Amino acid sequence: MTESSILNNYQEKSWSFALDTAKNSAYLYTGLAGEVGELCSLFAKATRDKTAVGHSCFIKEAGDCLWFLAALCTYHGVSLEDVAEANILKLQGRKERNTIGGSGNDR
Numbered sequence: 001m002t003e004s005s006i007l008n009n010y011q012e013k014s015w016s017f018a019l020d021t022a023k024n025s026a027y028l029y030t031g032l033a034g035e036v037g038e039l040c041s042l043f044a045k046a047t048r049d050k051t052a053v054g055h056s057c058f059i060k061e062a063g064d065c066l067w068f069l070a071a072l073c074t075y076h077g078v079s080l081e082d083v084a085e086a087n088i089l090k091l092q093g094r095k096e097r098n099t100i101g102g103s104g105n106d107r
Contacts, residue, residue: 007080011070018071028075032068039065 022028039061046053073080094100 005081007084010066011074011080014067014070015074017067022071023075025072025075028068028072032065032072035061035064035068 022031039058042053042057042061045051070080073083091100
């Protein structure tokens with residue numbers, strides 16, 4: 001991991017809560033998918049009921065997604081900081097090339 005940052009501190013601390021049985025790719029990938037599904041479900045129900053998603057509900061579900069993403073990064077030996085930095089660089093390049101819209105990873 002790179003120098004200390006909020007993301008890296010979170011990643012290290014959050015991994016300390018992982019059970020040994022959770023430290024495998026099958027659990028981490030399917031767990032992330034499940035948590036993203038729960039986050040999306042909040043919005044589906046709010047849309048159906050014409051209500052707003054509660055701030056605290058959003059934070060809790062987004063936090064669960066973040067935990068799984070951080071855990072996957074740890075499992076693969078990658079820091080969240082590096083992922084965030086690489087993503088910003090990718091987006092900057094797309095903006096400079098006017099390719100923010102569209103599809104495909106290599107645009």
